[in-house]
Amino acid sequence: MKLTLKIWRQESPEDKGRLVSYEMDGVAEDTSFLELLDILNQRLIKKGEHPVTFDHDCREGICGSCGFMISGIAHGPQKLTTTCQLFMRQFKDGDTIVAEPFRSRAFPVIKDLVVDRSALDKIVQAGGFISARTGSGPDGNAIPISKEKADRSMDAAACIGCGACVAACPNGSAMLFTAAKISHLGLLPQGQPERKQRALRMVAKMQELGFGACSNHGECEAVCPKGISIDFIARLNRDYMVASALETVEPVKKV
Amino acid sequence: MDLNSKVPSGPIEKKWEKHRFDMKLVNPSNKRKYKIIVVGTGLAGGAAAASLGQLGYEVEAFCYQDSARRAHSIAAQGGINAAKNYQNDGDSVFRLFYDTVKGGDFRSREANVYRLAEVSNGIIDQCVALGVPFAREYSGYLANRSFGGAQVSRTFYARGQTGQQLLLGAYAALSREVALGSVKMFPRHEMLELVVIDGHAKGIVVRDMVTGTISSHVADTVILATGGYSNVFYLSTNAKGCNTTAIWRAHRKGALFANPCYTQIHPTCIPVAGEHQSKLTLMSESLRNDGRVWVPKKAGDQRKPWEIPEDDRDYYLERIYPSYGNLAPRDVSSRAAKRMCDEGRGVGPGGRGVYLDLFDAMDRLGRDVIAARYGNLFEMYERITGEDPWKWPMRIYPAVHYTMGGLWVDYNLMSNLDGLHVLGEANFSDHGANRLGASALMQGLADGYFVIPYTIADYLTKVKPGSRPSVDHPAFKEAEREVEARTKKLLSIGGTKTVDEFHKELGQVMWEYVGMGRNEAGLKTALQKIPQIRERFWKEVRVPGSGADLNQELEKAGRVADFLEMGELLAYDALMRDESCGAHFREEHQTPDGEALRNDEKYAYVAAWEYKGEGKSPELHKEPLEFENVHLAQRSYK
Structure with missing residues (x-):
């Protein structure tokens, strides 16, 4: 296959950045998108140019490191697929493909296709946990959990934290990410004691970090490589409303 | 060198209990005076950092990924073993212990494996408490599946994403400690040197991968939980960033490397x-x-x-x-x-x-x-x-999948270097010559949640609170200079070949001669070829860019440079171990139908290698393995 790649090149956070075109020839269709960038980078290094910087690690769709906009769609055209699992057979000979970083106020660009997603960690630190000290849990079978609830919780827990939902949202909202965590824990009996504070803390942190609000666009669900449903956002909204009627947000405490 | 495994006396069922009582405790008000460095935030490192933070120690945790949640434990699919016997199919702590020792082809330390089986049940309880959505039966109770190497169903799972869910549990616990200020998190930081002062591990030198800043971090004790070295083969199931640098740097500073030739190939x-x-x-x-x-x-x-x-x-x-x-x-x-x-x-x-x-x-x-x-x-x-x-x-x-070898540790998970603790895949301790499925997650969490919090306290009682050196200590300055010089050297070679080209070349040699089947002639060939590749690497590699910003080629170059040394030790160990055992298959030693043939008389020991300097042969130290509870036998799965 012959392809034209237009890649966003930005040397530093301060640099303005620009799209640069690269012609790729003889691309095998069982090459992954990241392997295509590997091939390009080998060529650039040999020519004395700087290779394209992009985050990646497991290359099997689970670590959540990789991801950028591929011709305007977070993680590219194939549904339920991370960038690393996108293979060139999804494209046609002669295609032009544009690769740009995930763009959002809360995700500043570090270099080329790499952005700083540490804001997602901060949302989890605000309350995305159950405060069970090591060694304190009862026998795993002491609390039966219906298969249905456990499965639903797992649906939400499947989030890989890649940030595609934020990049796809016209408002730059992290609602799907936050809702997935709140639902994963809130569906389980172990998550009940902290359920209200969790919703208050995580939503407050999300707003503080510069993520936008949700206006039910649904782009997030459409691009999510793990198929996390926007139904979970409704769940977050319910939890948040109930919690704000009954409690005010408190900081995380030791005991 | 004295290789004391410090295995407690007494019957195997009582060793850990007795040891927990014999170990000293750190007074709660003294805990905050001790600082602990944890490198790596996978199951072992993440669980350790969270648990130690909860106990009141001052913890600093480092990972090369942009978030602690992305460590490669996340990719484990199948499950985690525990001896709960919820299936009523004959499982027990002793059976899990027995299966693990047998699965490891009788090349692991009995006492460590028994403890692993013993704490396995607590891991499931802890993970459930943290909200891990394990698969359930219609009754609402936990489901199990069967796995290779066992005839009971003892594997707990969360769809095909068990590693992810267990890691997110540990990451959530860790995130809470970060919020409370008991753990300070350093993502996108790579450890490039271990600092040893008067024989004690007292800190590390790291590179901030975004700014390129090289800095020192001091602690009372250092924990390495940095995973395995499968990427020495270039192609493996490991994440692209997985590397041997942290443990290799520690090895060069004196930590013994045990059984490097035990590398698992996943079918x-x-x-x-x-x-x-x-x-x-x-x-x-x-x-x-x-x-x-x-x-x-x-x-x-x-x-x-x-x-x-x-x-x-x-x-x-x-x-x-x-x-x-x-x-x-x-x-x-x-x-x-x-x-x-x-x-x-x-x-x-x-x-x-x-x-x-x-x-x-x-x-x-x-x-x-x-x-x-x-x-x-x-x-x-x-x-x-x-x-x-x-x-x-x-x-x-x-394909290459997991490495059973790693830094040598005693029963307390401390290496021969005083104050250097090693957890998870980075140590050699529990899987012998072959790991059973669903046991890596078990070991990582056992080490992090339920072993190190006890043993590290006993170690710290021997360290005076407030006695740790400052970053201005000459040893830190010296280590920083070494790291800077190495970075500069890599950037200045300006050759014609890329880092990946060297990595692939090394990988081909490793797979061809040190892969699934090994023999004397092939291993000798590898031992000739690897130093040649290494020599050419330092003359011909091209690393573009500078050291002052995000430079992924520079990161790779440092890791491949270490693999080029580590690979040689791996081949050396494989040549020395003139028997077949578990995943180490020497073609000269097989049964008539092609199974691994051990030589217990000569090789029932842990091979722990000491670094003797560049261009010098490593020195072998042996820890004899004694089997008092499991009968040594030819493995048979027929």
Whole structure:
């Protein structure tokens, strides 16, 4: 296959950045998108140019490191697929493909296709946990959990934290990410004691970090490589409303 | 050198309990005076950092990924073992212990393995408490599945994403400690040197991967939980960033490297497609529960799989190992696949693959059941190969997956370097010469949640609170200078070959001569070739850019430079161990039907290597292995 790649090149956070075109020839269709960038980078290094910087690690769709906009769609055209699992057979000979970083106020660009997603960690630190000290849990079978609830919780827990939902949202909202965590824990009996504070803390942190609000666009669900449903956002909204009627947000405490 | 394993006395069932009582405790008000560094935030490191933070220590945690949640533990699919015996099928702590020692082909330390089995049940309880959504039965109780190397169902799982869910549990606990200020988190930081002062590990030198700043961090004790070294083979199932640098740097500073030649080859991976291939993808071993593995009976059979009638197929695992069949352990299954391909009966491009199909199970159980169990794996396979497993048999081939070897540690998980603790895959301790499926997650969490919080307290009682040096200590300055000089050197070579080219070349040598089957001549060839590649690397490599910003080529170059040293030790160890055991298969030593043949008289020991300087042969130290509870026997899965 012959392809034209237009890649966003930005040397530093301060640099303005620009799209640069690269012609790729003889691309095998069982090459992954990241392997295509590997091939390009080998060529650039040999020519004395700087290779394209992009985050990646497991290359099997689970670590959540990789991801950028591929011709305007977070993680590219194939549904339920991370960038690393996108293979060139999804494209046609002669295609032009544009690769740009995930763009959002809360995700500043570090270099080329790499952005700083540490804001997602901060949302989890605000309350995305159950405060069970090591060694304190009862026998795993002491609390039966219906298969249905456990499965639903797992649906939400499947989030890989890649940030595609934020990049796809016209408002730059992290609602799907936050809702997935709140639902994963809130569906389980172990998550009940902290359920209200969790919703208050995580939503407050999300707003503080510069993520936008949700206006039910649904782009997030459409691009999510793990198929996390926007139904979970409704769940977050319910939890948040109930919690704000009954409690005010408190900081995380030791005991 | 005195290799004291510090295994407590007494009957094996009582050792850990007795030891926990004998160990000293740190007064709660003194805990905050101690600082602990944790490198790596996978299951072992993440669980350790969270647990130690909860206890009141001051913890600093480091990872090279942009978030602690992305460590490679996340990719484990199948599950985690525990001796709960919820299935009423005859499991017990002793049986899990026994299976693990046997699975490791009698090359692990009994007392460590027993403790692992003993704390396994607490891990499940802890993970449930943290909100891990394990699979449940309709009763609401926890579900189990079976796994290779065991005849009981003791594996707990969360769909095909068990590692992810366990890691997110540990990451959540860690995030809480970060919020409370008890753990300070340093993502996108890579450890490049260990600092040892008067024989005690007192800190590390790291590079901030975004700004390039090189800085020192001081602590009262250092924990390395930095994973394995499978990427020495270039192609493996590990994440691209997985590397040996942290443990190799520690090795160069005096920590012994144990059993480096024990590298596990996973039997069910998607075969290599072409030159551009950057990593190998594992298909969960759970496929073997319902799948059947086969090759054509005739060598060179070019027919499509569906054109090959039943009579012309060889279901070789069922034929050779009737009692375990398709569930034979990983090393046994991998070698059998290689033998079939060596006989010319392999399938797919290059003849390096065997078929695995679930057609019998589809008929027996129905498509819905198969879709529920393996649907996501089928999708993954189709996405990568473009072939539909509902219609075609899948092609699989073994790939490097896990390394049982690692830094030598005693019963307290401390290396021979005082104050340096090593957890998870980075140490050598529990899996002997072969790890059983679903045991890596168990070991990582056992070390992090339930072993190190106890043993590190005992160590710290010997360290005076407030006695740690400052970053201005000459040893730190010296280490920083070394790191800076090395970075500068890598950037200044300005050769013609890329880092990846050297890495691939090393990987080919490792796979060819130090891979699934090893022999004296091949290992000697590898020992000749590796230093040559290393020499050329330092003359001909080209690392573009500068050290002052995010430079992924520079990161890779440092890691490959260490692999080029580590690979040689791996081959050296494989040559020295003139027996076959578990995943280490020396072709000179096999039973008439091609199984690993141990030599217990000569090799029932842990080989712990001491670094003696560049260009010098490493020195071997032996820790004899004694088996008082498990009868040493030829492994049989027939």
